[in-house]
Amino acid sequence: xxxxxxxxxxxxxxxxxxxxxxxxxxxxxxxxxxxxxxxxxxxxxxxxxxxxxxxxxxxxxxxxxxxxxxxxxxxxxxxxxxxxxxxxxxxxxxxxxxxxxxxxxxxxxxxxxxxxxxxxxxxxxxxxxxxxxxxxxxxxxxxxxxxxxxxxxxxxxxxxxxxxxxxxxxxxxxxxxxxxxxxxxxxxxxxxxxxxxxxxxxxxxxxxxxxxxxxxxxxxxxxxxxxxxxxxxxxxxxxxxxxxxxxxxxxxxxxxxxxxxxxxxxxxxxxxxxxxxxxxxxxxxxxxxxxxxxxxxxxxxxxxxxxxxxxxxxxxxxxxxxxxxxxxxxxxxxxxxxxxxxxxxxxxxxxxxxxxxxxxxxxxxxxxxxxxxxxxxxxxxxxxxxxxxxxxxxxxxxxxxxxxxxxxxxxxxxxxxxxxxxxxxxxxxxxxxxxxxxxxxxxxxxxxxxxxxxxxxxxxxxxxxxxxxxxxxxxxxxxxxxxxxxxxxxxxxxxxxxxxxxxxxxxxxxxxxxxxxxxxxxxxxxxxxxxxxxxxxxxxxxxxxxxxxxxxxxxxxxxxxxxxxxxxxxxxxxxxxxxxxxxxxxxxxxxxxxxxxxxxxxxxxxxxxxxxxxxxxxxxxxxxxxxxxxxxxxxxxxxxxxxxxxxxxxxxxxxxxxxxxxxxxxxxxxxxxxxxxxxxxxxxxxxxxxxxxxxxxxxxxxxxxxxxxxxxxxxxxxxxxxxxxxxxxxxxxxxxxxxxxxxxxxxxxxxxxxxxxxxxxxxxxxxxxxxxxxxxxxxxxxxxxxxxxxxxxxxxxxxxxxxxxxxxxxxxxxxxxxxxxxxxxxxxxxxxxxxxxxxxxxxxxxxxxxxxxxxxxxxxxxxxxxxxx
RNA sequence: GCGGGCGUGGCGGAACGGUAGACGCGAGGGUCUCAAACACCCUUUCCGCAAGGAGUGUCGGUUCGAGUCCGACCGCCCGCACCA
Numbered sequence: 047x048x049x050x051x052x053x054x055x056x057x058x059x060x061x062x063x064x065x066x067x068x069x070x071x072x073x074x075x076x077x078x079x080x081x082x083x084x085x086x087x088x089x090x091x092x093x094x095x096x097x098x099x100x101x102x103x104x105x106x107x108x109x110x111x112x113x114x115x116x117x118x119x120x121x122x123x124x125x126x127x128x129x130x131x132x133x134x135x136x137x138x139x140x141x142x143x144x145x146x147x148x149x150x151x152x153x154x155x156x157x158x159x160x161x162x163x164x165x166x167x168x169x170x171x172x173x174x175x176x177x178x179x180x181x182x183x184x185x186x187x188x189x190x191x192x193x194x195x196x197x198x199x200x201x202x203x204x205x206x207x208x209x210x211x212x213x214x215x216x217x218x219x220x221x222x223x224x225x226x227x228x229x230x231x232x233x234x235x236x237x238x239x240x241x242x243x244x245x246x247x248x249x250x251x252x253x254x255x256x257x258x259x260x261x262x263x264x265x266x267x268x269x270x271x272x273x274x275x276x277x278x279x280x281x282x283x284x285x286x287x288x289x290x291x292x293x294x295x296x297x298x299x300x301x302x303x304x305x306x307x308x309x310x311x312x313x314x315x316x317x318x319x320x321x322x323x324x325x326x327x328x329x330x331x332x333x334x335x336x337x338x339x340x341x342x343x344x345x346x347x348x349x350x351x352x353x354x355x356x357x358x359x360x361x362x363x364x365x366x367x368x369x370x371x372x373x374x375x376x377x378x379x380x381x382x383x384x385x386x387x388x389x390x391x392x393x394x395x396x397x398x399x400x401x402x403x404x405x406x407x408x409x410x411x412x413x414x415x416x417x418x419x420x421x422x423x424x425x426x427x428x429x430x431x432x433x434x435x436x437x438x439x440x441x442x443x444x445x446x447x448x449x450x451x452x453x454x455x456x457x458x459x460x461x462x463x464x465x466x467x468x469x470x471x472x473x474x475x476x477x478x479x480x481x482x483x484x485x486x487x488x489x490x491x492x493x494x495x496x497x498x499x500x501x502x503x504x505x506x507x508x509x510x511x512x513x514x515x516x517x518x519x520x521x522x523x524x525x526x527x528x529x530x531x532x533x534x535x536x537x538x539x540x541x542x543x544x545x546x547x548x549x550x551x552x553x554x555x556x557x558x559x560x561x562x563x564x565x566x567x568x569x570x571x572x573x574x575x576x577x578x579x580x581x582x583x584x585x586x587x588x589x590x591x592x593x594x595x596x597x598x599x600x601x602x603x604x605x606x607x608x609x610x611x612x613x614x615x616x617x618x619x620x621x622x623x624x625x626x627x628x629x630x631x632x633x634x635x636x637x638x639x640x641x642x643x644x645x646x647x648x649x650x651x652x653x654x655x656x657x658x659x660x661x662x663x664x665x666x667x668x669x670x671x672x673x674x675x676x677x678x679x680x681x682x683x684x685x686x687x688x689x690x691x692x693x694x695x696x697x698x699x700x701x702x703x704x705x706x707x708x709x710x711x712x713x714x715x716x717x718x719x720x721x722x723x724x725x726x727x728x729x730x731x732x733x734x735x736x737x738x739x740x741x742x743x744x745x746x747x748x749x750x751x752x753x754x755x756x757x758x759x760x761x762x763x764x765x766x767x768x769x770x771x772x773x774x775x776x777x778x779x780x781x782x783x784x785x786x787x788x789x790x791x792x793x794x795x796x797x798x799x800x801x802x803x804x805x806x807x808x809x810x811x812x813x814x815x816x817x818x819x820x821x822x823x824x825x826x827x828x829x830x831x832x833x834x835x836x837x838x839x840x841x842x843x844x845x846x847x848x849x850x851x852x853x854x855x856x857x858x859x860x861x862x863x864x865x866x867x868x869x870x871x872x873x874x875x876x877x878x879x880x881x882x883x884x885x886x887x888x889x890x891x892x893x894x895x896x897x898x899x900x901x902x903x904x905x906x907x908x909x910x911x912x913x914x915x
Numbered sequence: 916g917c918g919g920g921c922g923u924g925g926c927g928g929a930a931c932g933g934u935a936g937a938c939g940c941g942a943g944g945g946u947c948u949c950a951a952a953c954a955c956c957c958u959u960u961c962c963g964c965a966a967g968g969a970g971u972g973u974c975g976g977u978u979c980g981a982g983u984c985c986g987a988c989c990g991c992c993c994g995c996a997c998c999a
Contacts, residue, residue, distance in 0.1 A: 059953085273919055274994055282998075306999060319999090359997075385997040395999045403916085404997060478998060597994080705927050705939060713927070717940060724953095725939090731954090780929070783938035790938090793955095859934040864980045866934050904979050910933040914979050 060730035062694025066823040070171050078839050079173045081129040083583050090126035091584050092118040093564055095592030095600070096133045099159040099181070100140065103166045105634045105676060105702075105714060106593070108686045112699040112820070113631055113708055113778065114591045115172045119819035120773050121588075122173065123843035129584050131567040132167065132174045134160050136181035137188075137491045138556045139217060139233060145490075145522040152490040153518070156183055166687055170695045171822050173839065178570045182559035183490070187566065189513030190575040191558065192495040194607075196506040197614035199496075203249050206504055210323070210388075211483060213241040218525055219487045220245060225599070240345075246494060246552060248482040250606045254279055255475070257605055266627030268709070271597040278598050280478025285309050285462055286392055287471040289318055289368040292377055296333050296366060299326055305391025305476055309465070310457035311398040313446035314419035316409060318368055318396050319361060319381045323388035327364065330382075334364055337382060344384040359408045360384045371470045372447065383408065391476050399436065406436040419446045420454060482603065484555035489520055489528040491553030499540035499547040508541050514549070527551055560600055561607035564590075564624055565617060576616045585621040594630035601628070629776060632711040634702070636682040638671035647681040648716070673713045684714055696821035697723040703778045703820050726824050729789060729817070733810050733828040740807045743833035751801030756854075758805040761791040762812045763850035769816045770843070778820075785817055807832065815844045860885045861912040862894040870911070878905040885911040 073079065094114035097107055118130040134156075141152035148155075160181055167174075180187050198204045212221040214231035221231055226238050250257070258279045261272050284307035291301045304318060320327050322341040331338040340362040361381035370376040378396070385404060386395055399409035400418040409416055420441040421427045427444040443449040448464075449457045465471030485494070493514040495507035507514055517535045520528040529535060529551040540547040562575075568584040569577035592600075608624040611617040617624075639646040641661040651659040651668050659668035676683045689698045701722035706712035751759070765788035772781035792809040796802040810832055818825035818838050829838040852874055858881065860868045868890035872881055882903045885891055891913060902914040 270919060270993080277918060277995055280995090280998070284999080304999080308999075383997095385999095387998065390998045392999095397999085402999070404999080476998080478995090594993085707928080710921095710928095715927090715940075718927085721940065728954090779927090780938085783929075786938050857934085861933080861980070864933095864978095869934075902979060904933095906933060906980095910980080912933080912979050 060727050060734075060824070060827070062696060062726075062823070063691075065827045066169070066171060066694055066696065069823045069826045070168065072826075072837065073171075073173075073839060076837070077177075078837065079128075079130065079175050080177050081127065081131075081175045081584075083580060084127050085583060087127040088125070089129065089584055090118075090121040090589075091129045091568075091587045092121065092589050093131070093567070093587045093591070095590070095596060096135050096560070096563060097163065098138065098140075099134045099136050099156055099163055101159040101162055103163055103686050105684055105686055105689075107167075108170065108689075108698050109634055109702040109708075109712065110591060110593070110631055111167070111170060111172055112702045113629070114589075115170075115174075115699075115822075116703065116773065116778060116819040117589050117591070118173050119822060119839065120843065122839070123815075123819070123841065125842065128173075129567070130172075130174055131178040131570075132172070132176065133179055133563055133567065134163075134181035134183075135556065135560050135563070136160065136183040137553075137559055139219075139488065139490070141490045142488060142522065149522075151518070153183065156181070156490075166690075169687075169690050170699065173822070178567050180563075180566070180570050182492075182556075182563060185513055185515055186571075187563075188492040188559070190566065190572075191492050191554070191562070192507070192512050192514060193509055194562065194575050194611065194614065194616065195554070195558075196495055196509065196512075197616070198248070198610050199506050201610070201613050203252075203610050203613065204246055205249060206244060206246050208242060208244045209247070209483065210240050211243050211245055213239045213243075215239055218527075220483060220485055243485075245483050246485040246550075246554075248484055248603075248606065248610075250482045250602075251477060251479055253606055253609055254281065254477045254479050256609070257479075257602065260605070260623055264623060264625075264628075267625070268594075268628065268630055271594070271601065271628060271630060274597045275602055278479065278602065281475060282307050282477075283473070283475050285465070285471050285473045287312070287371060287396065287465060288469075289371065289378075289396065290374075291380075292367040292369060294366055296364070297326060297329055299329070301368065302326055302394050303392040304394040304396050305474065306396060308398060308401060309461040309471070310443060310449070310452075310454045311401045311419050312370075312372065312396070312461055313449065314398040314400050314417045315370060315378055315396045316399055316415045316417065317361075317379050317381055317405075317412075318394065319383035319386050319408070320364075321386040321388040321393040322382050322384065324382070324386075324393045327382045330364055330366075337362055337364065340382065359404060359411060361408060361412060363412075371465060371468065379414070381408075381412075389480065390478065400432045401436050401438055403436045403438075406432065406434075417445055419443055419449075482555075482606070484558055485552035486555055487527040487530070487551075488553050489516070489522075491556060492559060493529070494550045494552050494554055496550040497538050497540055497547045498550060499543060499545060501545060502540055502542040502547075504550070505540055505542045505547075511541065529553070557599060557603050558607070561603045562611060564604070565608070565611065565621070574616075576611070578618075581617055581621060585617065586624050586626045589627050589629065590625040591629045591631060593633070597630065601625070629708070631708050632706065633675045634714055635673040635711050636676050636684065636714045637673050638680045638682045640669045640671060641666040645679070645681040648684060650681075675711075676714075689719065693719060693723045694726075694823070696726055696824045700726060700782070700821050704782045705779055708776055708778050725786070725789070726821060728793075729813060730824060730828060730831075732789070732792060733814070733831045736806055736810060737831050737833065739803065740810075740832070741803045743807075745804065745807070748801050748804055751805065752797070752799030754797035754799050755801035755805035756850075758791060758796040758809055759801075760850050760854075761788060762805070762809045763846040765816065766812055766844045767846040767851055770846070773819070781816075782820070785813065788813055788816070812844055814838060815841065856908060858885070858908075859910050860888055860891050861910065862891060863915055864912060867891055867894055874908070878907065881905050881907070881911060885913060 092114055094110050118128050122128045136156050141156045144150055144155040145152050212226050214221050214234050214236055216234035216236035217231060230237055258281055261275055264272055284305055286303045286305050288303055289301050322344050361383040364380050364382055366380040367377040368380055397405035399406040399416040401420055416432050418430055418432055421430045421444045422439055422441040440454055443452045443457045449460060462473050493516060495512060495514045496504045498504050517532055520532060522528060536549040536551055538547060538549050564587050565576050565581055569580035608617055609622050612619055612622050639651050642664055646661060650662055652662050654660045661668055701719050765784050768784040769781045796805040814825045814828040826838045855871050856874055858870050859866050860870055868888045870884045870888055882905055900913045900915055904912040
């Protein structure tokens with residue numbers, strides 16, 4: 047580029063608003079991003095987790111979609127047939143809350159929000175196929191979901207049962223276990239109550255083993271998410287053991303089962319403990335004085351993390367005694383205990399205090415025997431004692447009759463064998479995972495397509511009668527479920543016998559909606575849930591991108607649902623794991639500001655003369671807090687709409703991809719946004735200034751290219767190779783850095799020698815093409831300014847020329863004893879002995895060598911020389 | 916408690932076991948301007964005028980060579996959690 051100021055024309059500034067709108071209109075008009083099934087091309091399905099239509103996009107969406115769009119545009123340029131759809135996760139409670147608070151119908155509220163957010167998203171210039179857009183509250187969508195439900199019901203994958211459920215008293219609905227965080231509702235934050243209700247469940251536990259083992263094959267998923275899913279499923283192998291009750295007056299039961307993973311320690315048992323919710327305990331409540339009070343007291347202690355940590359292990363001796371399975375004459379006390387969970391295992395345990403810390407705490411408190419039965423290697427069995435800490439390590443079995451001398455695992459096998467022979471126990475695999483309770487007593491969800499008949503029981507609504515539409519005339523002026531209150535809606539004849547019957551008024555958990563939308567995108571207008579050809583071609587999702595907060599719930603449910611759809615014939619076997627690769631992006635954070643005891647938004651502060659900030663309203667000094675996740679309560683939010691209006695979409699996108707690795711949190715700063723905007727201006731100005739002096743677009747390489755031009759060409763091709771590699775590896779911040787480097791190199795120009803214009807054009811074109819997936823509008827504008835009539839979104843990705851990736855001369859650092867002392871310059875391909883000689887001849891090295899002969903010289907070709915003295 | 920991850924300049928962060936700090940922010944200096952804005956150029960890990968030295972949480976190990984690998988510890992973050 048000509049450096050002298052005189053030849054640089056005075057030009058206007060790049061105007062993002064006008065330019066961005068222009069290119070978006072052109073992409074739309076030419077339907078560049080509409081995906082067509084085309085078996086002759088390799089397909090690539092990029093999906094970002096679809097948004098909830100809250101009404102406004104937030105900066106986290108911008109980051110998520112900037113990444114997804116980068117991947118989509120890159121793959122398109124690489125010749126893939128890209129599917130990149132967008133939709134709305136549109137059912138859910140906020141719409142009903144809006145109805146209650148503002149008297150607006152949930153549908154109206156939702157669709158207006160969708161319209162607003164669609165408008166905002168469109169200004170981002172994403173390469174989305176909007177022709178496939180749908181919302182999960184569209185009857186066309188939930189009708190198909192009802193079809194899936196009835197098929198799953200027929201396949202035994204959903205069922206109804208009466209169960210203790212997590213009841214959110216604020217939202218007035220049931221929550222799945224997964225939606226209870228620290229004993230509180232995930233949405234309302236209210237302490238969850240326990241209630242017994244008849245509920246619909248998905249039989250996800252039937253697939254627990256498969257869902258667990260298949261995690262090994264999810265190589266494109268973050269290890270963190272895989273681990274979280276493994277832990278959530280929580281497989282443990284152990285056995286159930288039957289304990290017989292000694293004769294008593296209290297119960298007619300003959301005994302109970304416990305679950306254990308430490309049956310090797312059975313001889314160390316000194317008590318049994320039952321959950322306060324165990325049927326046996328409940329049966330005793332009226333008969334054993336004080337038991338009911340004890341149970342009530344335990345229930346009143348919250349299930350929050352803090353409460354659990356502080357709650358001491360408490361028990362209540364029921365007076366019952368059980369016989370030890372191997373030593374019937376030995377009687378163990380049976381306690382009701384607050385630390386035994388009814389939901390896990392058998393709701394009952396045997397306590398071996400010597401080898402379980404909880405049992406030990408309990409035994410010490412209630413004066414129960416502590417008998418060591420596992421002796422660590424090297425300790426003497428006669429003197430080995432348990433103090434304040436249980437021993438949970440390996441060792442030899444002692445004090446255990448026929449088990450003495452065995453290892454822990456040998457003892458387990460022996461106990462299992464003998465108990466099985468006695469009919470008192472069997473090996474069992476236990477999971478932490480429970481069946482997915484997905485009934486919700488809400489209006490704004492997918493109606494469960496079932497009719498309850500006195501005679502026939504729950505009958506699925508036949509496919510021909512679907513959909514079961516949500517009634518529109520509902521009221522939100524009373525608590526509870528509007529569907530249940532509706533005067534007529536729930537009355538329907540039984541599909542089986544025709545008798546008057548009652549519609550199910552529960553709706554599905556909204557996680558059902560998001561469990562298969564990715565499959566629906568492949569054929570959104572299909573009159574059945576899926577189209578075999580479309581799912582066959584487009585599935586799986588090649589790259590899924592979203593927040594790590596969905597690492598368990600959404601992703602586990604989707605994995606289950608995909609298998610259910612395979613079983614019911616709506617997905618091929620190959621789509622059982624629907625997401626080939628998953629990327630979880632970090633959050634967007636911002637500093638917090640506080641003055642006069644109130645949180646202030648970034649717009650409410652101004653820089654203070656002496657540094658720091660003051661409140662615009664009051665002039666008070668602002669206390670700057672750490673950068674944390676943007677939240678309305680802390681007011682540390684920036685509105686993407688404002689950012690885009692001010693700087694343009696490309697700036698917001700570029701900044702979201704810069705600096706921080708995509709999986710890590712990124713801090714939004716005004717300085718960073720301005721720097722991004724400045725750089726984009728600079729890119730455009732470089733193209734604009736240089737364009738008139740360049741050889742025409744498409745000119746062949748000149749016969750002679752001088753050294754300066756060649757140097758720039760090397761930079762260009764190194765950038766092409768580097769950006770390609772970084773984009774493939776999700777190193778978007780590194781890719782951005784390489785584009786800066788190339789811009790810096792191009793800014794220095796290619797001199798005036800032969801081939802300078804060619805090299806500069808090549809560099810500028812590379813800048814446009816490499817940055818196109820990140821800042822598509824600006825890139826198109828540069829491309830056009832450089833004289834191209836084609837559309838960059840339809841242009842292929844640049845290829846690096848291998849010849850130009852090879853350095854002309856290599857600078858090799860020379861170390862002496864591992865410390866860098868000098869450097870030598872050699873031609874590529876110089877032999878090791880020649881390099882060694884050059885290194886030893888180097889002045890600095892010679893100084894350290896001081897005439898001595900080195901013990902060893904290590905030459906790593908192309909890398910380094912190390913002289914060892 | 917269990918599981919996973921991470922500790923690098925003033926800041927965000929780069930670095931196939933091979934020149935630590937790419938790139939950006941911030942800061943300092945300069946050019947242009949009547950002045951400013953914009954833009955451009957230079958400097959910027961620390962100590963030192965310099966030569967030089969030190970340096971990737973701490974301690975040790977492996978290696979010709981360690982931010983990177985191994986062990987122990989310290990600190991921070993995330994997930995799960997009375998799971999038998």
